[in-house]
């Protein structure tokens with residue numbers, strides 16, 4: 207199995223999202239910046255990969271009780287709802303992901319601490335998810 | 340900014356008619372011209388809102404409407420700004436009039452929408468955020484609305500009953516609106532009894548997609564004097580500002596925000612800044628506003644907008660709602676048209692429909708839903724890709 211998008215996150219025991227850091231101003235971005243720094247006061251165009259913190263706090267959360275339209279690919283037939291969390295990381299940005307398998311909206315509130323895990327998206331691809339702590 | 344006169348407004352009723360969008364646009368355009376008492380042959384600028392699919396500009400619009408009305412030699416322009424398309428089209432018309440380059444501008448937006456969730460265009464696009472959000476996470480538009488709604492609950496003590504009360508209010512407002520698609524009373528139990536789409540939002544908390552068309556005719560001072568149109572409703576401000584870096588509020592269709600690690604977040608969110616720019620341009624403040632038409636893609640979003648427009652402090656919109664302040668007859672009626680709750684969204688027409696409603700309100704012509712004595716109105720909306728608008732009109 208391989209990451210759904212190459213280079214967006216690491217796998218293994220302590221997986222992490224991989225962002226970019228601007229060599230000129232230090233701005234961190236996820237997904238990675240590859241062309242121009244988004245800081246309007248910076249003309250930087252060179253970036254280093256940087257692993258983002260694995261833990262953050264829930265900014266908000268919801269679930270998908272109806273099957274989302276394509277290109278979403280349902281994992282089961284019939285469809286089973288899943289939870290979604292938007293998580294604020296210490297780097298000062300919010301990243302959305304599904305909530306880890308086995309957890310739902312009842313397990314989180316705004317402010318809940320969560321940790322990044324990597325789980326199957328389908329039979330071939332891996333995806334990051336947020337697991338409540 | 341010098342005000343510009345709205346000579347006429349018109350709409351094609353919202354619905355699920357399944358006909359080509361051009362028909363709705365032409366119907367609305369003819370209604371607006373008739374309202375203004377101006378002949379199509381007098382129009383020297385047509386600005387069309389681009390008709391879109393799932394956030395993507397799709398169909399030529401300015402010239403499409405001009406041709407459908409019969410070529411008259413007018414100049415054309417086409418605008419794309421997602422949900423703010425109509426406002427940006429209006430701004431283009433206003434700019435050319437203020438520059439002395441046009442006398443009579445017809446602004447038209449119309450749409451025919453597909454069924455169900457708005458989904459991205461077909462094909463694999465691993466570099467397109469609007470495609471990736473569905474493929475990687477299954478983030479639908481209602482999921483974003485639900486994230487905002489949940490924050491109101493967890494941070495400000497809002498309840499699903501409050502959100503349902505917004506729907507009840509807007510359904511009542513729209514009952515007598517001939518252009519509304521849904522004209523039926525709804526109860527709190529109806530909303531809470533409808534299926535949960537994305538927790539905490541129910542099916543009846545979320546607006547549908549609709550077919551519809553709206554048009555506005557703007558005229559120069561010279562033309563207004565010549566035709567005795569000078570006492571019409573005036574456009575006082577059109578704000579279409581983009582966000583400022585870092586954009587730290589999660590926004591469709593993205594899976595992340597910009598980081599505030601190097602540059603701290605500013606003192607206004609994007610939606611707040613849309614309103615601030617409008618107030619500044621009009622030289623007025625929120626206390627001067629009598630009526631607001633805001634983009635209630637969800638019931639809870641109406642509550643967010645009330646705060647974004649400065650009509651109350653952050654976290655206090657439920658107090659306004661519960662006191663009846665946002666109902667017609669209350670302190671600051673919101674969505675007297677019935678809003679998206681009664682219309683459903685017809686993207687390129689919607690921002691113009693907001694202006695049509697405020698024009699009728701300020702003229703005292705909003706039969707069955709009139710905000711008595713309204714003299715100043717404000718609109719607000721936000722769409723994909725950093726687009727949004729706020730328009731202020733006054734008598």
Ligand SMILES: [Zn+2]
Pocket residue numbers: 228229230231232233243244245248249250
């Ligand atoms: Zn930089």
